Amino acid sequence: MPVFEADIARPRATVTTPEVLLGGRAARKVVTRSQLALWNDAERGHDSLATILAQNTIRAQDLLPIRHGRMAASPWTYFRGAAAVMAADLGSAPNTGIGVQLCGDAHVLNFGLWATPERNLSFDLRDFDETVPGPFEWDVKRLAASIVVLARENGVSEDRAEAATVAAMRAYRDKIESYAATPEIDIWYDRIDVDRLLGYFTPDTALRAGQMIENKAQRRTSRGASRKLTEIVDGRRRIREEPPFRTHVGDSQVELVTEVVAGYSTSVPDHIWSLLSRYRASDVVRQVVGVGSVGMRVYLALLEERRTGDPFFLQIKQAGPSVYEGYVEPSRYSNCGERVVQGQRMLQSATDMFVGWTSVGGMDFYVRQFRDMKVIPDGATIGPYLAEFASACGEVLARAHARSGDASAISEYLGQSDKAVVALAKFARRYADQNERDHAQLVAAIARGSVARAPGW
Incomplete structure (x- = not known):
């Protein structure tokens, strides 16, 4: 044999x-x-x-x-x-x-x-x-x-x-x-x-x-975030502003975020794409988060399920080169967002199933679920x-x-x-x-x- x-x-x-x-x-x-x-x-x-x-x-x-x-x-x-x-x-x-x-x-x-x-x-x-x-x-x-x-x-x-x-x-x-x-x-x-x-x-x-x-x-979920961060304006659920840390954006940034969400969906597996297709984006704000991330473009997108209106939040973060890239071999990923996501999957014992990446307007982004307990x-x-x-x-x-x-x-x-x-x-x-x-x-x-x-x- x-x-x-x-x-x-x-x-x-x-x-x-x-x-x-x-x-x-x-x-x-x-x-x-x-x-x-x-x-x-x-x-x-x-x-x-x-x-x-x-x-x-x-x-x-x-x-x-x-x-x-x-x-x-x-x-x-x-x-x-x-x-x-x-x-x-x-x-x-x-x-x-x-x-x-x-x-x-x-x-x-x-x-x-x-x-x-x-x-x-x-x-x-x-x-x-x-x-x-x-x-x-x-x-x-x-x-x-x-x-x-x-x-x-x-x-x-x-x-x-x-x-x-x-x-x-x-x-x-x-x-x-x-x-x-x-x-x-x-x-x-x-x-x-x-x-x-x-x-x-x-x-x-x-x-x-x-x-x-x-x-x-139990509080830190999309539904909990909706109760804390949104309000009803003219019959629609809107994210509440807290300037300058959470603000609505102009038309150009709305267009950018729309492209990011659409482009990001191509990086996720088919079953996650199918789930995302059951939602529609209804609002977006720019966020200021953390310390090291301040100044990087970060957005919070409110999605609502088409059938029930159930809220779901995605956070969109600009990704730049790693601070270590000048001291190690160049990144093998052409997209900095992909570098972040693939590194996360390598290191974590279990990873948010919504993570993904895209590039729009010469900038790289990664996307993840917001809060998620x-x-x-x-x-x-x-x-x-x-x-x-x-x-x-x-x-x-x-x-x-x-x-x-x-x-x-x-x-x-x-x-x-x-x-x-x-x-x-x-x-x-x-x-x-x-x-x-x-x-x-x-x-x-x-x-x-x-x-x-x-x-x-």
Whole structure:
């Protein structure tokens, strides 16, 4: 009987396979684990303020003062908006060469809960605007630094901040070691549901958190958004304005959004297209969202089901090049929106079935469902439980990296000791200090009048 043996997946230009990645022992010769702690601002090779302002060229100019105002509000909001600064810092230093699909902005509040297509809540990464293939430690360092920055923002002591950082790094190390011995199919099916997330906390805390999560998730749906964000005007449901953060747009932008929605529908599978065809778009507004996204063109489209009038919201976001693209290989995707969506699908345990992309007027966009039972944490809430929450984030990041990279190589590099963990915690403190200096530079530029600012919230 002939032997049947063949590779079942032909090479794709858009996907990097784990087999081509550098092994962990070899990577230690390029970047020792102790070197993970290093940070020297004299060697960074760029000016943080200039890097921030360089991002303004593709953004809506009238929204830039709001962007600057939000970033200037505190070192934490600055950190959220300064992914490009950290990308330049990480990209200027040697890296391990152990590649994964980077989230690109894996800060501690970019993890949250939302509904899977089966309507189960899952805890996972939630923002992929900067996703590209790159060295695994770049995501890990951004997570580590964010824990310290957030801790300082919320009055958490330095000792507890370090404990939380160490907990997250250990969780990542231990989980990636576990995945190194796990069949690939089991890694891809693995996810953190609500019960598993609550298992990180004490029983009393878990009970309160579970009730809060359930209440928020039930409100944060398209129907809940309709009750909160819309009103009836001349017999039609309209999105309520909140200038300048939510405003109706002129005819030219209505035409653009109409083209985006129509073009986006060609990127989704047939069964989703069939579902979308049962809705009609009835209103659209421009939104100002987040910190890093301010100035990028973001729209909220209200759709109504043709038969019942049931409301459904889609969020449309302009996508630009990843902040890491100057430091890694050029993106394999010609459309930045597709880069975001495909990276999201690679990293998440379950992805919004409505995500898609298109290009209109020389701009790339991606589209996703709005709200969808999303429960997004805030610093004040998780501050007292930072170590527990950060541990969950570390495990999620490990799973995302194991899906797209070589868990064995990462585990071999990190080892079983705390050598890498301690080094990453040292880096986190040092980079949090640098972040404060960079924030102060922006605040000073605003005070001099060289950078425009408007109230952020």
